[in-house]
Amino acid sequence: MTTRDIVFICFAVLAAGCALLAVTTKQVVHAALWLVATLGTIAGCYFVLGAELVGLVQLLIYVGAVIILVIFALMLTRAPIGKHDDLATPGWQRAIAAVVGASLTALIAAVVLPVVTDAAVDIPASTNKGVSAAIFGVWVWPFELLSVLLLSALIGAFIVSQVVRAAGRPTGGEGR
Amino acid sequence: MHLTAPVLLSAVLAGIGAYGVLARRNAVLVLIGVELLLSSANVLLVAMSTQERPYVLSETTSVAMYGGQVMTIFIITLAAAEIVVALAIVLAMFRVIGHIDVTAAPEGEIEPATDEPVAAAASAGDPGSPAQGVSGP
Amino acid sequence: MTSSTASTFAQLLVAVPVLAAVVSLILARSAPGASRAVSAVTAVLGFLVSVGLLVNVPAEGFAAATTVGPLQVGELKVPLELLVDRPFAVVALAVAFVVACIQLYSVWYMATDPRGAVFQAIVSMFGAAMLLVVLSGDLLLTLIGWEVMGWGSYLLIGHHTFRRSARRAAMKAFLLTRFADIGFVLGIVALAAQTGTTRLAVIFEHFGEGAAAPTAALVLMLIGIAGKSGLIPFHDWLPDAMEGPTPASALIHGATMVAAGTVVVGRLFPLYAESTDARLVLAVLAAATTVYTAVMAFTQNDVKKLLAYSTMSQVALMLGALAAAPAEEHGAAGLDHLVSHAVFKALLFLGAGWLAAIGGGTAFALLRGRMKGWGVLPVSFGLGLAALAGIPPTIGFVSKDGVVAAAREGTTTGAHIVLYATYLTVFLTAMYATRAYLVLVSGDPEEPDHHDDSHTPPPTGSSYTLVAGVIGTLGLLSLVGGAAFLVQGAHIDPTVAAVSVGIALLGVLVSWALSRRPGGDPATVLSESWARATQVNLGTDRVYAGFAAGVVALARVVVRLDNAVVDALPRGLASGATATGGAADRAHRGVPSTGLLAVLSGGLIVLVLGVALWR
Helix, strand or coil: CHHEEEEEEEHHHHHCCCCCCCCCCHHHHHHHHHCCCCHHHHHHHHCCCCHHHHHHHHHHHHHHCCCCCCCCHHHHCCCCCCHHHHECCHHHHHHHHHHHHHHHHHHHHHHHHHCCCCCCCCCCCCCCHHHHHHCCCCHHHHHHHHEEEEEEEEHHHHHHHHHHHHHHCCCCCCCC | ECCCCHHHHHHHHHHHHHHHHHHHEHHHHHHHHHHHHHHHHHHHHHHHHHCCCCCCCCCCCCEEHHHHHHHHHHHHHHHHHHHHHHHHHHHHHHHHHCCCCCCCCCCCCCCCCHHHHHHHHCCCCCCCCCCCCCCCC | CHHHHHHHHHHHHHHHHHHHHHHHHHHHCCHHHHHHHHHHHHHHHHHHHHHHHHCCCCCCCCCEEECCCEEECEEEEEEEEEEEHHHHHHHHHHHHHHHHHHHHHHHHHHHCCCCHHHHHHHHHHHHHHHHHHHHHHHHHHHHHHHHHHHHHHHHHHCCCCHHHHHHHHHHHHHHHHHHHHHHHHHHHHHHHHHHEECEEHHHHHHHHHCCCCHHHHHHHHHHHHHHCCCCCCCCCHHHHHCCCCHHHHHHHHHHCCHHHHHHHHHHHHHHHCCCCHHHHHHHHHHHHHHHHHHHHHCCCHHHHHHHHHHHHHHHHHHHHHHHHHHHHCCCCHHHHHHHHHHHHHHHHHHHHHHHHHHHHHCEHHHHHHCCCCCCHHHHHHHHHHHHHHCHHHHHHHHHHHHHHHHHHCCCHHHHHHHHHHHHHHHHHHHHHHHHHHHHHHHCCCCCCCCCCCCCCCCCCHEEEEEEHHHHHHHHHHHHHHHHHHHHHHHCCCCHHHHHHHHHHHHHHHHHHHHHCCCCCCCHHHHCHHHHHHHHCCHHHHHHHHHHHHHHHHHHHHHHHHHHHHHHHHHHHHHHHHHHHHHHHHHHHHCCHHHHHHHHHHHHHHHHHHHHHCCC
């Protein structure tokens, strides 16, 4: 048990708790904020694991951009403010969902844990240089491909909204 | 350090994410579950990247791939793309049928060109909040 | 042994009519006159080549000749060579002669026919195919000639495409012979498979060295031969084939298609001589056919139909001779009768064509007494009928005597059957030949109730010279051709000759006596209903139709079984899956959250199963 282990466990417990709150809270906007907390603590986990670049990207893109989008979406769909009891699916569905989630956890743990039980790894001081070199060396073509993907996602999102608009009806949300 | 904790975190996040996808009736909140599932994969990738060895090309040269970390960055980018498109669809759904409740049964064909679904959705309840008229199957 | 001159002539004999057919077919539309001239001239040329072949062919043994070079098909050797010996050179001569006569005759007969040039081109092709069968030294070449003749018969019989009955007759001939050819092809395949080659010389050697006779293959080939030669049970296509123009009938009946069966059996005689069982089958079929068709011939009220039945009867006689002859005879009697039959049957058919031109039809009612006063026609036609009846000294007498002698010398059961059938046939043949002659020269004809444009006007001027020349030559040959057989080595046993001539004369007398009755037609001795039944070959056509209907019904049953039983499982699976899908579709109301739930649960179950199996 090293310091890293202890710090990691702290971050991990925080992340898991925030995640649980994010999926169970009864306030819509709180769910988004708990997600921010979760992703932030996961970024902390990345730092502990020595993946500084990944942690920074996580903070920048996830916590920064994605969460903003989610909150915007909640606002545009007129999310109710305050506690709301009807955010969850019917009870029987939630029961099955709990079983599915627990099974998934058990499955991953059962499959992956035996692989890593005995492994004690050294975390290098910094991997940033190596990761950067790898992205623009070995992985440069997938990287370029991703930029194309982002562009097509942008166009796709634009078209989806345009198609609905062009369908010739006033937007449902505005009409209400 | 040991990798037991990262793996356990990944497994727990996956379970919570799956639960989140299935236990929420607001489409945006469903997407939060999806983000958790993706994060679970990321944690596992980063954890495993600590065990990664350079890829040996020949006896004298080898290349450090950092596959786990690079993949994680790619997945984050993918997640950004995914959330953009998904939210666009959610907004479109909201505009067309007036709510984003995934437990609501579709009433008739979803046909943006006609007004019927709108009229039907209008009577279904407050948009964005859980529909009042919807009951379990 | 191999004479290169003979080989060259053999190659030419096949090549000339093939080229003639191609050239005249190309010219047929643009220059019908030139096309006809090509057909006629090359036919005469072919006859001259066949004379050259006969002169040069070695007296003993074979002369071989290549065609387009050997084929090597895997293990199988296909040399594609021609093979000619003296008896077959004689047959080739007869074929080329008859084809030449028919081509010359067609210049007149088909003069008014708009598709006459095409007709003559097909006749050339037909002749080429028959010569290929005669000269073939390779089973594959035999099959090629055989099948080309089958196709040619379809074209010739159906020449008058505007007549429905002609089209039907052509289709019937084609289907029946094709159906029988299945056996022929299978037999050839069996022979080739056993010996590894289609070369006849090698096959003879293979089975000559004590290998068991390939009875199954020979019997299979007999099926195809029965189809082409109109043996029972394939005996109904020939009478229907009279729908074709008369020269086509003369060609098919005289020297080519119908006789091709005899040629093949004669060529494979060394094999058939080894197999008593195959020869017994042939003997029974031939004996039954020769008697049955002779009876049918007696009652026909159409001269061409009478000749058609007589052809079947005579061809069955040839095959009977081959079935009965002792092995050391080499089947010469059958081939001799083939040659003589080619001459007198071509004469009779060409004469019938002339008669049809005079009377406006081929029914006896139209032709009663029409033959009087046409100079060479009654004399030649009478000689042809005498040859058919086997009256000495005609060509038919000599060759039929050979058949009887062969049957007497044979010691097998088949030989005895053939002998008695031959005696009976000689009697019946004399009866119907006499009847035909008496009807044609006496009495008054009916006028045709309608004018049929498909009949040619009687020959005049130069065409009269041509036709009379052809008919006269054939008549002369019928009278004195027998001498050629005697020169070739045939001999006449006085006792045998006396018996068969006696029987024939008895037939003539009976027929003559019957003609004294009122009406003048010996056939009127038969009851109305019987006479009517024989006009349709005792309803064989209906039997065929019934057989076909049975096969179709059986096929339907098989299809239904296939659908209902064999396909039931996959069909059931498919409909089960569809029903399950439909039920699930109805149960699923399209709610996204339950759908998500189902997908994730299912995915998880698959994942668990996968991990469990992988472990």
